[in-house]
Amino acid sequence: MIGGDAPVAITTPLSAGTSPEAVRRRLRGRRVDLAGVVLRVALLFSLAFSLLVLAVLLYDVVTGGWEVFASRFQSFMSGTLRFSAGESGIAQALRGTLWIGVFVVLLAFPLGIAAALYLEEYAADNRLTRFIDVNIRNLAGVPSIVYGILGFTIFVKSLSGLTGGRSVIAGGLTLAILVLPLVIITSAEAIRAVPDELRLAGFGLGATRWEVSRTQVLPYAAPGILTGTVLSLARALGEAAPLILVGAVVGRLGSNPGLLDLGSLDQRFTALPIVITYWAGLPQADFRALTAAAIVVILAIVLLANAAAIILRNRFESKRG
Amino acid sequence: MAQASIDRAGSTLTIDDLRGDRGRTRKEAVARGLLSAAGGFSILISVLIVYSLVRETWTFVTQVDWSLVWGDGWFPRRAMYDIKTLVVGSLIVTVVGIAVAGPIGVGAAIYLSEYASRRVRRFVKPTIEILAGVPSVVVGFFALTFISPELIQRFREGTPQQTMFAAGIGVGVLIIPLVASISEDAMRSVPRSLREASYGMGAKKATTVTKVVLPAAVSGLVAAFIVAVSRAIGETMVVFIAAGKSGGALFETNPFEPGLTMTAAMASIASGTDSVVGEALTFQSLFFVGMLLFVITLSLNMVADRFVRRVRHKY
Amino acid sequence: MANRTGATVSMDVGDLRDDSTTRSDAGNEDARAPVFQVDDLSVYYGSFRAIRNVTLQVEQQQITAFIGPSGCGKTTMLRCFNRMNDLIETARVEGCVAYHGVNLYEPGVNPVEVRRRIGMVFQKPNPFPKSIYDNVAYGPRVARMKGDMDEIVERSLRRGALWDEVKDRLKSSALGLSGGQQQRLCIARALAVDPEVILMDEPCSALDPIATGRIEDLMEEIKTEYTIIIVTHNMQQAARVSDMCAFFTTEVNEKSDTRTGLLIEFDRTEQMFSNPSDERTENYVTGRFG
Secondary structure (H helix, E strand, O other): OOOOOOOOHHHOOOOOOOOHHHHHHHHHOOOOOHHHHHHHHHHHHHHHHHHHHHHHHHHHHHHHHHHHHHHHHHHHHHOOOOOOOOOOOOHHHHHHHHHHHHHHHHHHHHHHHHHHHHHHHHOOOOHHHHHHHHHHHHHHHOOHHHHHHHHHHHHHHHOHHHHOOOOHHHHHHHHHHHHHHHHHHHHHHHHHOOOHHHHHHHHHOOOOHHHHHHHHHHHHHHHHHHHHHHHHHHHHHHOOHHHHHHOOOOOOOOOOOOOOOHHHOOOOOOOHHHHHHHHHOOOOHHHHHHHHHHHHHHHHHHHHHHHHHHHHHHHHHHHHO | OHHHHOOOOOOOOOHHHHOOOHHHHHHHHHHHHHHHHHHHHHHHHHHHHHHHHHHHHHHHHHHOOHHHOOOOEEEHHHOEEOHHHHHHHHHHHHHHHHHHHHHHHHHHHHHHHHHOOHHHHHHHHHHHHHHHOOOHHHHHHHHHHHHHHHHHHHHOOOOOOOOHHHHHHHHHHHHHHHHHHHHHHHHHOOOHHHHHHHHHOOOOHHHHHHHHHHHHOHHHHHHHHHHHHHHHHHOOHHHHHHOEOOOOEEOOOOOOOOEOOHHHHHHHHHOOHHHOOOOOOHHHHHHHHHHHHHHHHHHHHHHHHHHHHHHHHHO | OHHHHHHHHHHHHHHHHHHHHHHHHHOOHHHOOOOEEEEEEEEEEOOEEEEEEEEEEEOOOOEEEEEOOOOOOHHHHHHHOOOHHHHOOOEEEEEEEEEOOEEOOOOOOOHHHHHHHEEEEOOOOOOOOOEHHHHHHHHHHHOOOOOOHHHHHHHHHHHOOOHHHHOOOOOOEHHHOOHHHHHHHHHHHHHHOOOOEEEEEOOOOOOOHHHHHHHHHHHHHHOOOOEEEEEOOOHHHHHHHOOEEEEEEEEEEOOOOEEEEEEEEEEEHHHHHHOOOOHHHHHHHOOOOO
């Protein structure tokens, strides 16, 4: 790190009749650079603020929800949505969130990685490719609620025979499409970082493009791709807005099928972020603790996934120098 | 087998010897086909988004009484579709959000890229990335239960708990990591030689940062700003939870009052779609607002993309 | 170290000789047809012409060296022989590169098969980040070659004069080898798919003189079985190892201010270095230019 004071002596002409002592004094001199200090403190404050927000947020929800975990962890995790805060639980929400995760993993991951491979390894550098590239980046910037409109029109209405309408299938498909651009962009970045020598070596030995992709490119890019996909999954699990449009139940949900009950995938559903939204809007104070507890659960899922992905990536980055 | 096929005498090779293994060639063709289909799928998504928006928007645009689209407030169930209520609501939330996230995000980015030691960076960058992973419903709840009572109401008595201001700060918190990461990228792409040239002339650190690095990174910073605006306009849940109005709102320009944004208006129509009651165009108005939102954010993103490219081009 | 490795080489030569006698029985001296017949070859990158109107032939079981100043298209030329230029999108080839009478650029020719038969060694050693064994086995595996893989790996590493140094650590990472060893591994890896021709693109430019010497020895050994084309910046190297030598240089195109490579002289190496027929060759080989 370069210190606050950069060398200043270089521009001082030595021939200007300065005595050696004067030069020495100037070289040693540490004039207090007030503006510099103020700037530095301000910048440090910005950084500290970002971290502080995270800390306060975590503290706020953990203390707010602690009581629920302490008094009735079991019934909170396995209970259903009720009118009474003391009896309510997040079982149905966990089920919805779990299945959304399954859809994202099964659809967005393979599709996204395949698209990234196409763009980086196969596609010619032509107008169509550039169009697809720009299109994907634009899709990544489309507000999530607009994806909800797509989900509603396509999966809930047009394909209702397949999805059962306002079902967790429709929700899962919508969120898989929502994070697809993210999966593509992060995977493509990881693939781009694969050194060209590996590809050339593979081609030089008479491997086909697919063989080079499968045996050299994908293994090398795997840590980066894994990080990107996990971050995308975390994003999908935390999304609420598109689910509201797709018809997740914001309120009480009667049915409570088992976590792995495949037969009821085409039924009405809810998810953890939706339940948080619903409870946050209720006026009773005891629902506030419940909301905080639900937030602790989703943060545990999302942040642990994020942290794992980030640590994984950093480890591989430092390993490869 | 492969060994036998090599003809070292050299004279009898024919083109059939160079056609390669049929199975592998076919596999390659299948792989190419599947991967291109995956690559092209993104176009289908765009088409589906536009298709989803256009139909009902068209119904709304052609059937609505346009005097109702510029009126006193947004009450779609009572056939009042004043769009400026929503646009101004979105604008207020965005301005507050950017006012928070802009300086904080860029400041954090400058510190990380110019001042922080490797060790600090190694610890802080992942933490900011974790902040980026906090779901927006969580930030919405935080804005409602902490930012509003502990900060806003303490400094400004009589403010309602749910305000556009509280939602705006929440949105700001949400987009800090985004601003920080794009800005940091922009500053890191400024070549070392520029900084060294500045130090070489005896400039101080602060001067180098403000007079050399920031101007050189300005394209990236502009991109960060535009992307942040786009994200703030598109953010739904923080506003839905913390800004207070659902169902409808009168035109309101005071940030310390409850309000409604484009996104929150869509979410509130949708959360009631089980039994859409009210005027016939309530449902279609959702698509109309969605289309407006889509066009605004898409334009912003395209402009931002141009700035990002300029950075890449330059260095 | 030098002594030990020296002993290794001589042992390997013994192994190879047994092998090579059986092979040279098959193709006797008189029937030697050119492996490659290049006819009026030009290569373009987009609208830029990298080399123009090259005509030459490459003989079997000889080392042919391409020399010339930077940017003269030696590497471009080399990559025409196994269609590696196909990997550069804008590259376009005009003219004919006949491999045993078959034009490599004819429709229907599969570049993958071409590269299996015509191996390549790159400027920078580029082993896969895998074990030594897996590096050598990679080519045979993708080509679905039959036979005992352990045997193929051992044979290839012996031919690459690397077996004795690595036989006890075949499962350890190839990235742990020294630069020279890595390059010999890359040669062994190329030999594993049993090609007829080996293309070498400045294979020693990243290596120290001792490692370079070992690679040169290795080339001398394997040329009894393989046809080798080498691009080199190093004229002494060309003089030491090659049988035939092609000198390329550049001409400046006035209009577009670009440089196009062209073949000036193609002859036996001794002839080229002792009595070149073109003044430009003479200037280059005597070090007056380039």
